[in-house]
Amino acid sequence: MAPEEEVRDDDRPRTQGKIVRVTENNWIAVAICAGGLFINNYALTNVFPYMGPMVVHLGKVEHIDEAGYYVGFLGTAFMGARASSSFFWGVLSDRIGRKPIILLGCTSFIVFQIMLGFATTFEVVVAARLLMGFFNPLVGLCKTVVCEVVNDDNQTKALSYLTGWAAMGMVLGPTIGGWLSEPAEKFPNVAFASSELLKTFPYVLPNLFGSFMSFIMFLAVFFFLPESLVVDNNEYYTQISTADEDNDDTRVEMELTNRIDTEVAASTDIDDGLIKRHLIQERKRPILEVGSIISAICPLGRMYKFLCDPSKRMATLMYSCYAFTSIFYSEMNPLWYLASREAGGLDLTSANIGTIMSISGVGLFLYNGCIFPLMSHMLTPIRLIQFGLTGVAVFYAVVPFLSDIEPPGFKFMNVDTWFYVLLQFSSMLGMILRNHASVGINICVNNACVSSERGAMNGLVMALGSVFKAVGPLAGAEIFAWSINSGNSFPFDYHFGFFVISILSFALVFYSKYLPLSLNEKRN
Numbered sequence: 001m002a003p004e005e006e007v008r009d010d011d012r013p014r015t016q017g018k019i020v021r022v023t024e025n026n027w028i029a030v031a032i033c034a035g036g037l038f039i040n041n042y043a044l045t046n047v048f049p050y051m052g053p054m055v056v057h058l059g060k061v062e063h064i065d066e067a068g069y070y071v072g073f074l075g076t077a078f079m080g081a082r083a084s085s086s087f088f089w090g091v092l093s094d095r096i097g098r099k100p101i102i103l104l105g106c107t108s109f110i111v112f113q114i115m116l117g118f119a120t121t122f123e124v125v126v127a128a129r130l131l132m133g134f135f136n137p138l139v140g141l142c143k144t145v146v147c148e149v150v151n152d153d154n155q156t157k158a159l160s161y162l163t164g165w166a167a168m169g170m171v172l173g174p175t176i177g178g179w180l181s182e183p184a185e186k187f188p189n190v191a192f193a194s195s196e197l198l199k200t201f202p203y204v205l206p207n208l209f210g211s212f213m214s215f216i217m218f219l220a221v222f223f224f225l226p227e228s229l230v231v232d233n234n235e236y237y238t239q240i241s242t243a244d245e246d247n248d249d250t251r252v253e254m255e256l257t258n259r260i261d262t263e264v265a266a267s268t269d270i271d272d273g274l275i276k277r278h279l280i281q282e283r284k285r286p287i288l289e290v291g292s293i294i295s296a297i298c299p300l301g302r303m304y305k306f307l308c309d310p311s312k313r314m315a316t317l318m319y320s321c322y323a324f325t326s327i328f329y330s331e332m333n334p335l336w337y338l339a340s341r342e343a344g345g346l347d348l349t350s351a352n353i354g355t356i357m358s359i360s361g362v363g364l365f366l367y368n369g370c371i372f373p374l375m376s377h378m379l380t381p382i383r384l385i386q387f388g389l390t391g392v393a394v395f396y397a398v399v400p401f402l403s404d405i406e407p408p409g410f411k412f413m414n415v416d417t418w419f420y421v422l423l424q425f426s427s428m429l430g431m432i433l434r435n436h437a438s439v440g441i442n443i444c445v446n447n448a449c450v451s452s453e454r455g456a457m458n459g460l461v462m463a464l465g466s467v468f469k470a471v472g473p474l475a476g477a478e479i480f481a482w483s484i485n486s487g488n489s490f491p492f493d494y495h496f497g498f499f500v501i502s503i504l505s506f507a508l509v510f511y512s513k514y515l516p517l518s519l520n521e522k523r524n
Contacts, residue, residue, distance in 0.1 A: 392433045
């Protein structure tokens with residue numbers, strides 16, 4: 001049998017590729033994918049500070065206290081639309097390649113952020129968020145590409161970089177959105193900020209900034225990101241019985257159909273007990289065909305087939321359940337920060353919370369860039385999941401007891417200094433532990449399938465994960481509101497919501513023990 005070989009040529013059609021194992025790491029491609037997650041999270045979060053004022057500005061309500069109902073539409077439009085389309089984009093990327101779909105995602109961010117910034121009605125804003133979410137394949141495909149451009153030993157390191165830049169997007173999105181929105185009010189002495197254009201469209205600057213970054217991302221993808229999708233080796237081997245060894249000179253002309261349904265001619269040699277089939281006609285370059293689109297639009301059969309595979313099903317369930325616990329905590333934690341001491345909260349202000357989250361995001365970025373890569377070779381992906389989930393399970397159970405601490409001392413932003421440091425440490429620790437689990441789970445998702453299925457696989461987990469992320473905030477907010485208003489005693493007071501996700505996280509640790517060990521290595 002021919003030795004394993006690595007061939008990568010950006011100008012070569014993907015169907016002519018021979019690949020069994022990645023031997024070189026393309027860190028430029030990793031950096032571009034990290035940028036993709038950054039612009040995604042920026043587009044998702046930059047509207048958070050001004051959603052309420054925007055609803056008032058567009059005339060849907062007269063007072064910001066009445067804007068909550070409409071803000072909910074904006075919050076769910078992006079994620080709901082992404083949930084409906086993620087699997088479609090993943091399947092299509094397995095048919096025509098990763099690069100054109102990623103370029104489409106960048107284009108959607110360029111166009112629809114401009115559309116949102118210049119919107120004159122609330123309905124146009126909702127439409128822009130829906131379209132931005134629907135034409136958004138970046139998260140799943142960037143994770144897919146990273147898995148395909150680095151070798152097994154560097155998957156954890158590469159995904160940690162993606163997580164770090166994603167965290168920066170979550171931090172800088174609301175920060176930049178808050179500073180650049182309504183510039184006439186924030187910077188009345190600056191002539192440009194007081195221009196008629198920015199008074200008429202007070203929320204255009206943060207969206208133009210996001211559109212500009214998306215344009216830079218488009219150029220980086222177009223010129224520097226190689227097409228990472230490849231198919232099986234052009235040689236296929238089948239073992240035959242030794243009774244047929246007298247037929248060494250037999251040649252059989254036959255036709256094969258590869259996995260993108262392109263018919264090719266092949267010849268068959270029998271050599272050393274192996275049937276060795278050589279392709280004698282080049283496979284066709286993949287093009288955007290009607291059949292490919294129809295197959296992607298009607299993916300239920302393939303989705304069912306994916307879920308029938310134990311490795312894919314278990315990795316998908318792990319991702320979805322973890323997404324639920326993570327967003328549950330992310331929704332409940334700020335509510336706990338804001339709640340009064342009498343109700344069991346920490347009585348912080350929104351400025352306190354913003355500072356804590358920003359510093360934690362920067363800390364996670366530095367941790368992923370400097371410390372986490374050194375640890376990545378010590379643990380397998382499944383061990384990484386178990387370590388992270390065990391840590392967060394304990395963290396969720398312990399962190400609400402911070403409400404029982406009322407330290408005296410010097411004040412920083414109206415919070416006792418050393419208590420503020422303790423809160424900052426706990427916030428950063430929670431992010432780091434969740435990062436370990438998230439990276440391990442994403443590696444297992446990519447390892448659950450071969451290269452030609454990774455787009456669909458990541459699309460599937462993004463679709464189901466988005467559904468769980470849509471349910472998680474509602475569950476977190478409702479359970480916490482009930483726990484602090486019910487008047488129940490421990491453990492059904494404000495601790496209850498934290499204990500719920502702690503128990504769920506321990507359940508996921510138990511479930512992870514049944515994950516197939518094959519998920520520790522990339523399928524080739």
